[in-house]
Each structure stands twice: as C-alpha cells, then as structure tokens.
Amino acid sequence: MKAIKEEHICNDDVYASIFSTYSKTVFNYIYYKFGNEEKAYDVVQEAFIKLWENCSKVAPDKAKSYVYTVANNLYLNVLKAEKVRLKYAPDTNAVVHESPEFILEEQEYKEKLERALAALPENQRTTFLLNRIDGKKYAEIADMEGVSVKAIEKRMHLALKSLRERIEGI
C-alpha cells in the first residue's frame, strides 16, 4: 500500500538528467539544419526553457519528442535565407603519416565535401549527418522527422548521390 512517487520533470534531478541525455543530440540536429553553432546553441537553450516552463504538462517519457518538436519549430521560425555554412571539428584522433601530396589531396577533398554538404537540401543533410555523425538508425531519424523509414532511405540515397556528383564535379 505504498504510494508510488511519480517522476516529474519539474523535479530538478529529473530535469537535469533529461538535459544531459538530450541536449547534445538536439544541438547536433539543429546544427545540421542551420549550419550555425550559435543559433543551434540558442535553440537548445530556448527549447529547454520551454520544457521547464511546461514541466508540469509534459510527461517525462514525452520530454524527448517535446524538446525535438520545440527545437524544430524554433528552427523553422528563425530560418532565414542565409547561406548554410557547415564546418566540422577536425578529426583529432587520426594520426597522419602520409606524403604531403596526399595530405593536400585529402585537405582538398575535405573542403569539397564540406561545400557539397552545405549545398544539400536541409532534409537530406540532416538525415545524412544524423546517421553518419550521431549514428542514428534510419528508424530513429524517421521518428524524429516524422516521416517513414523508406523516405529516410530515399534521402540517404539522394544525399550520397548528390555528394558524389558535387565532389567529382559532375
């Protein structure tokens, strides 16, 4: 006959654990869309403030999708016709023992890749990077974007195709 204490987002500990679990992935998600770190950061802040303000109305198991939805709406609200510029932190783990020509070539390839990524349509880029960087499964991305797994596969396919075409200058 013991009362079950309900976990509530308004509880500081619960809120903090939701933040630490999802803030990074929300940041990445929005960053892939915007290609702008500062804006992605601000969106994360706003989304989590919204979550706090509505903590009593959102069930803990809905917190994840709530934050994603709010972040996505915020992104859509502030989306301007700005040129998307993505840059990625260099891969620090790679130890390079290669010839200068090779390194130069690699450098060039990387720049081409970044330009090609920036030129992708937003939905293809987001899908592609969620899979490649965050290791999200197609089904997870489909869930986040609210489309079918098949649609995500299509996006992936098209993303790969147009990346290759752009890099090779076809």
Place this chain on the structure above:
Amino acid sequence: MQENYLAKWLNNELTEEELAKFKESKEYAPYLKLREATDNLEAPDFDMAKAWEDLNKHKIGTKGKVIKLNPYKKYLGIAAAVALLFIASFLYYGSLNEKISTQYAERTEIVLPDASEVQLNADSHISYSKKNWAKKRDIALEGEAYFKVAKGKRFTVTTAHGTVSVLGTQFNVENRKDFFEVACYEGLVSVVYNKKEIKLPAGNSLVVINGQLQALAIPNTKEPSWIRNESSFKSIPLKFVLDEFQRQFNIEVATENIDTDQLFTGSFSNTDKELALQSISTPSQIKFKLEGNKVLFYAETP
C-alpha cells in the same frame, strides 16, 4: 539493384550478390571514399556544462532584473520576511485548523468533510485540516476513536505509537500511554508500528501493551462495544481497565495491595457506575470503596 541501394549499402543491408555487383561498378570507389571520409566527421563541440549554466541563468535571470529596477528594494527584504511569517503561520494553522477534544466522561461524534464519521471516546483528541481534507485525509489522534471511513483516497490516522491507514472501512484506534490497539471491523487496515507494516483484515485486532505486540480476533460485531456504552476487555492488564473506568466516569481511581498487572477479561457499563464497579471487582476478586469522586480498589483481606 534495389531502390535506394546506396542507403542500404551504408547500412550494410545489401545482399552479397548485390554488394559484389556494386563493387564491380566504377561508382563504387568514389562512394567508398565518401563513406570513409564521412566516418570521421564530427559535429562541433557542444559545451554541455556551459549550456546548463546559461540555462539556469536564463531561468532565474528575469527575476533579477525586476528587483534591480524596484526603488523600494530595501523594503523588499522586510516585506518578504513579513509575508513569509504570515504565510508560514497561515499554513501552520491551516494544517491544524480543526481540533476536537473530549474530557473525562464525555463522548462526541464528528462528521468529517467527506462524510466519514468519527466517534471520539472519553479523554481523546483529534486534529485535522478541513481545508486540505479533499487532498489529504490525515487525522492526528490522541486517545481512542472509532472511524467509519467513506470510500475515497487513503485515510491516515497518525498516533504517537504508529500510523493506521485505510482506503474505506470501519476501525477503532486506541492510543493511550503504553497502550495501542487497532481493531478492524470492515475492509482492510494497514498499521505501521515500529517501522513495520501490518495488514489487518476485518475481524482482527492488534494490541501493543508496553511494547509487546499481539494479534487477537475480535468478537463478531459491527462496531466496538464502547459505542454501545460498554467497555470490553480481553486479557488486558487491570491497570488499563481501571484507567478506562477513570476516563468513562471521571472518578479518580486509587488502588491498595492489588496486582494491577493481572489480566482482566470482561466488560463494564459506561453508564451505570455501581454496575461497572461490580463488573470490575467481582471477577478480579477485589473490593472497592466509593467516596464522592474517588474510588479505592483494595484486596480482600484474607
């Protein structure tokens, strides 16, 4: 090649046949390079600690500004203290706003806000919050009371000895010095005594005398005997019987040369003093002398 084969390939979902075919095509090399190059991609650093700090600043940030602009800032502290005192006392009195007591030889019946009934025996005291009753059915008890609980949320009786809680039933709680008894007449009662939970089904009672716990069956009745103006005991030390007599008749009890620890089984009337004295003294083979407001029980001289 199947639809969206590039996506399947990236996910290692191609069949061996398809994979072999894809590897033979001239497109394979650039795609493999693309796959390898994007294996090492990283998103920009996200400083989670800083984000958390900023978030907390933002959460309280708006309040800080309001205080800064307020010309009566120095009075705010005092006002806050006064308000706090006011609220604290309001909450304190709010939580204990209903108190009902009975004196010796007095009984009363209380109907709680949810139509639950409480019969309060002599020299007993209950308190509860009328305002919060709908939210929390909590009642503090000193003494003895019989509860008829309306169905609803958990109903809790807190006593110095333990906590009794139920959802809707009829039960009696007696909580005196060194004596704690809970009897369940209907439904199921949960008693927390000494941090242990004991479930008491209808027809059972639990008695704790001087820390000794025992479970007893109760007579097949609908309510405790004192409701019908009779105090009943089953193997209870005589001193508690005499205490009850004192409470029921407001007569001071004294004893001489008798063992008040001897067990008493029987009952006495709560209305007829003479009859009650007989009921106690005869089975215990003791004598009594009644003088005004005092009674002396003494051993029969051999």
